[in-house]
Amino acid sequence: MLAESWNRVPPALPIGRYTNARSSVSIVAMYDDMVAVIENRPLTGGHFLLSLDAPRQAPAVRPGQFAMVRILGRSDVLLRRPMSIFDVTAKEGRDGGPRRARAPRILKLLYKVVGRGTRLMAELQPRDKVGLLAPLGHGFFEEEYLPRAHESDEILHVAGGIGIAALLLPAKRLAEAGFRQRLFFGARTKDDLVGVQDFKPLVCATLSATEDGSAGYRGFVTRPLEEYLTKHTDQKFLLMVCGPWAMLRATVELAKRFRHPCLVSMENRMGCGLGVCLGCCIRVEGEGHEAYQRVCTEGPVFWAEKVVWETERKLGIRD
Amino acid sequence: MTKKTKPTGQAPHNGRASGGADAGRALPAPAEQFTPQIETEIAGVRFQNPVWTASGTFGYGREFAHLIDLNQLGAICVKGISPEPMEGNPPPRIYETASGMLNAIGLQNVGAKRFLSEKLPFLRTLQARTVVNVFAYSTEDYVRCIETLNEGEGIAAYELNISCPNTRCGGIVYGSDPRLTEEVVAASKRAARYPLFVKLSPNVTDIVMFARVAEAAGADALSLVNTFVGMAIDVETRTPRISNVTAGLSGPGIKPVALRMVYQAARAVKIPIIGLGGIASAEDALEFLIAGARAVQVGTANFYDPGTSPRIVDGIRDYCRRKRLHLADLVGSLKVPATRA
Ligand SMILES: Cc1cc2nc3c(=O)[nH]c(=O)nc-3n(C[C@H](O)[C@H](O)[C@H](O)COP(=O)(O)OP(=O)(O)OC[C@H]3O[C@@H](n4cnc5c(N)ncnc54)[C@H](O)[C@@H]3O)c2cc1C
Ligand SMILES: Cc1cc2nc3c(=O)[nH]c(=O)nc-3n(C[C@H](O)[C@H](O)[C@H](O)COP(=O)(O)O)c2cc1C
Ligand code: FES
Numbered sequence: 001m002l003a004e005s006w007n008r009v010p011p012a013l014p015i016g017r018y019t020n021a022r023s024s025v026s027i028v029a030m031y032d033d034m035v036a037v038i039e040n041r042p043l044t045g046g047h048f049l050l051s052l053d054a055p056r057q058a059p060a061v062r063p064g065q066f067a068m069v070r071i072l073g074r075s076d077v078l079l080r081r082p083m084s085i086f087d088v089t090a091k092e093g094r095d096g097g098p099r100r101a102r103a104p105r106i107l108k109l110l111y112k113v114v115g116r117g118t119r120l121m122a123e124l125q126p127r128d129k130v131g132l133l134a135p136l137g138h139g140f141f142e143e144e145y146l147p148r149a150h151e152s153d154e155i156l157h158v159a160g161g162i163g164i165a166a167l168l169l170p171a172k173r174l175a176e177a178g179f180r181q182r183l184f185f186g187a188r189t190k191d192d193l194v195g196v197q198d199f200k201p202l203v204c205a206t207l208s209a210t211e212d213g214s215a216g217y218r219g220f221v222t223r224p225l226e227e228y229l230t231k232h233t234d235q236k237f238l239l240m241v242c243g244p245w246a247m248l249r250a251t252v253e254l255a256k257r258f259r260h261p262c263l264v265s266m267e268n269r270m271g272c273g274l275g276v277c278l279g280c281c282i283r284v285e286g287e288g289h290e291a292y293q294r295v296c297t298e299g300p301v302f303w304a305e306k307v308v309w310e311t312e313r314k315l316g317i318r319d
Numbered sequence: 320m321t322k323k324t325k326p327t328g329q330a331p332h333n334g335r336a337s338g339g340a341d342a343g344r345a346l347p348a349p350a351e352q353f354t355p356q357i358e359t360e361i362a363g364v365r366f367q368n369p370v371w372t373a374s375g376t377f378g379y380g381r382e383f384a385h386l387i388d389l390n391q392l393g394a395i396c397v398k399g400i401s402p403e404p405m406e407g408n409p410p411p412r413i414y415e416t417a418s419g420m421l422n423a424i425g426l427q428n429v430g431a432k433r434f435l436s437e438k439l440p441f442l443r444t445l446q447a448r449t450v451v452n453v454f455a456y457s458t459e460d461y462v463r464c465i466e467t468l469n470e471g472e473g474i475a476a477y478e479l480n481i482s483c484p485n486t487r488c489g490g491i492v493y494g495s496d497p498r499l500t501e502e503v504v505a506a507s508k509r510a511a512r513y514p515l516f517v518k519l520s521p522n523v524t525d526i527v528m529f530a531r532v533a534e535a536a537g538a539d540a541l542s543l544v545n546t547f548v549g550m551a552i553d554v555e556t557r558t559p560r561i562s563n564v565t566a567g568l569s570g571p572g573i574k575p576v577a578l579r580m581v582y583q584a585a586r587a588v589k590i591p592i593i594g595l596g597g598i599a600s601a602e603d604a605l606e607f608l609i610a611g612a613r614a615v616q617v618g619t620a621n622f623y624d625p626g627t628s629p630r631i632v633d634g635i636r637d638y639c640r641r642k643r644l645h646l647a648d649l650v651g652s653l654k655v656p657a658t659r660a
C-alpha cells in the first residue's frame with residue numbers, strides 16, 4: 001500500500017496552489033462504531049494515551065487525520081470531541097510485541113485534560129465503550145507534499161503542546177521512505193513534553209523548548225527554530241506544524257521569511273467532523289462562500305499560505 | 320453501530336430491546352403480523368416515512384452516504400440556499416451548551432445555481448425526497464431564489480426559512496413580524512412551482528398567530544421550530560463565545576418548548592405540521608407525532624450520532640406495530656384529560 005502510493009507522485013505544485021477537498025484526494029473510508037477501550041494510560045501533566053480496539057477504523061487511517069470521540073450517555077457533553085490520531089498499531093501479541101504481519105487494529109489518541117469532555121475521557125477504564133467516528137479529514141497526504149519533501153534537505157516537524165499528536169504518523173511515513181527529519185517541540189513545562197519518545201527512532205534530533213525553562217530552551221519553540229533556520233540558509237526544508245494558534249502563526253511567519261514550504265494542521269471547535277455543520281470554518285484565501293473552509297474536511301492540514309492569518313482571532317479556543 | 324439490524328424486541332423506541340416481560344414469550348405476539356403504514360402525505364407529496372433530516376444539519380445528503388443508508392430517510396432538507404453564494408460568519412461559530420448547542424454559521428452556502436448543478440443531481444437519485452430550504456434578506460430575493468430553483472427537477476418542496484432579518488426593513492426578522500411573514504409567504508407562494516412549507520421562528524410570543532398568518536398567506540405546510548436565539552459568555556475574557564454575539568440554540572434541551580409550539584400550532588391550523596427541535600430518539604419523534612406533527616425532522620442529533628434517523632424510522636415502525644396503529648391514526652392522537660381539553 002505504501003510503496004504504491006509513493007510511486008504515484010504528481011508533479012510538484014507551485015507554491016500558491018493549494019490543496020483542498022476538490023483536489024485529487026477523496027476521502028471515502030469512515031466508520032462510526034462503539035469501540036472498546038484497551039488502555040487509558042496516564043502520562044505526565046494531565047495527559048493520557050488512549051488505546052482503542054478499532055478494527056474498522058485503524059486500517060483506514062492516513063497520517064494527519066483525526067477522530068471524533070463520543071462520550072456515551074452524557075447529555076452535558078453532547079458533541080463529539082475531535083482528537084488527532086496519534087498512532088495505529090497491530091494488536092499486540094501474547095508475547096507483548098506487536099505482530100507486524102497483522103493489519104492495524106489499535107487506534108491511539110494522545111490527549112490533554114482541558115475541560116468537561118476530556119475530564120470524562122480521563123475516567124475511561126479498559127472495556128468501557130466510546131463512540132469512534134474515524135478516520136476524518138484531509139491530513140498530511142504524501143501525494144500533495146512529496147514533491148516538496150524530495151526537494152528538501154530535511155523535514156522539520158514543529159509541535160506546540162498537544163499538537164505533537166498530529167505529527168507522529170506523518171513522521172513514521174516519512175521515516176519509512178528514508179527522509180531525514182528533525183523535531184522542534186515546545187510546551188509550557190517539562191511535564192507537557194509527552195509523546196517525544198515515539199519520535200526518537202524517526203528523527204535525527206529533537207530540540208525542545210519550555211516556557212518556564214524546565215527543559216530545553218527557555219521560551220517559545222520558535223526560538224530554536226529561528227536559530228536553526230538562520231544557521232542553515234543554504235538548505236531547503238519542508239515544515240509540518242501543529243499547535244496553538246499563536247505558535248502556528250509565529251512558525252508560519254518564520255517559514256515565510258526563510259522561504260520554506262509549510263503545512264499546518266489547524267484546530268477549531270467542531271460540531272460534526274463530517275463537513276455539514278460549518279461550525280469549524282476558518283478564513284482562507286478566496287471569496288464568497290470559498291472564503292471559509294472547513295477544518296474538518298478541507299483540513300485540518302492546509303498549506304500555510306492558504307490560511308488568512310492576519311484577520312483571524314483566537315477561534316474561541318484558549319491557547 | 321449505524322448498520323444495526325432492526326430490533327426484534329418490542330421496545331417502544333430506539334432499538335434498545337427491552338427484553339424483560341416480552342423476552343419469555345413462546346409465540347410471536349399477534350402484533351407482529353400487523354404491518355403498519357408509515358407513509359405520510361403532505362401537500363400532495365408522498366414521503367415513504369415521516370423521518371426527515373433538518374436543514375443545516377445534514378449538508379447536501381452526500382456527506383452521510385458512507386455512514387447511513389440515505390434511502391431509509393423520508394426526506395432530506397438541505398442546507399439553506401440563497402440566491403447568491405454566501406460567505407458566512409467569522410469563527411467562533413458554535414458553542415456547546417447544557418444538552419444543546421449554539422450556532423451562528425451565517426448561512427454559508429453555495430447559492431441556488433450551484434445547488435442545482437452540483438448538489439441536486441445526486442439528491443435526485445435517492446428514494447428520500449429533497450426539500451430545499453430557502454432564505455434571503457429581502458422579499459425580492461426570496462422570490463428570485465425560488466425562481467432559480469424552479470428550474471430544478473426532483474425537488475419535492477421548498478421550506479422557507481423566515482428566521483432572517485429583512486435588511487430593507489431595518490433588519491426586523493421576517494418570522495417575528497406578522498406583516499413581513501405574510502408578505503414573504505404570499506410572494507414566495509406565487510413564485511413557487513413546488514409546494515411551499517414555511518419554517519416558523521420560535522422567537523415570538525404567540526406562535527399560533529404566526530401559524531395562522533402563514534396559513535392564510537398560502538403556506539402548504541408549516542415546519543416548526545427553528546433555533547431559539549441565545550448567547551454564552553467567556554467570563555475569563557468577558558467576550559461572547561460566538562463571534563456574532565447571539566446565536567441559535569438547538570438540541571435536546573429545546574425539545575419541550577418545541578413540542579409545546581407544535582401542539583399549539585397543530586390545533587390552530589388545517590395545513591400539515593412538520594415538527595422538530597431536539598429530536599434524538601424514536602420516543603422523541605413519537606411525542607411530536609402524537610402532538611399533531613405529520614412528519615418530524617432530526618437536526619443536531621445528526622452531528623453526534625448519524626445513525627439517529629434510521630433508528631427512529633425503525634422505532635416508529637416497531638411502535639406502530641406494537642400498538643396496531645397506522646401513522647395516520649397516531650398523528651394528533653394526544654389524549655388530553657377532559658378538564659384540560
Ligand atoms: C483536528 C483536531 C485535532 C485535535 N487533536 C487533539 C489531540 O490529539 N489531543 C488533544 O488533547 N486535543 C486535541 N484537539 C483539541 C480537543 O478537541 C479539545 O481539547 C477538546 O475538544 C476539549 O474538550 P473538553 O470538553 O475537554 O473542553 P471544553 O470544556 O469543551 O473546553 C475546554 C477548553 O478547550 C478548548 N477547546 C474546546 N474545543 C476545542 C477544539 N475543538 N480544539 C481546541 N480546543 C478546544 C476550549 O476553548 C476551552 O478552553 C484537537 C482539536 C482538533 C480540531
Ligand atoms: C449548525 C446548524 C445550522 C442550521 N442551518 C439552518 C438553515 O440553513 N436553515 C434552517 O432553516 N435551519 C437551520 N438550522 C436549524 C435546524 O434545521 C433546526 O430547525 C434546529 O436546529 C432545531 O432542531 P434540532 O434541535 O433537532 O437541531 C440549523 C441548525 C444548526 C444546529
Ligand atoms: S465540524 Fe461540522 S463542518 Fe466541520
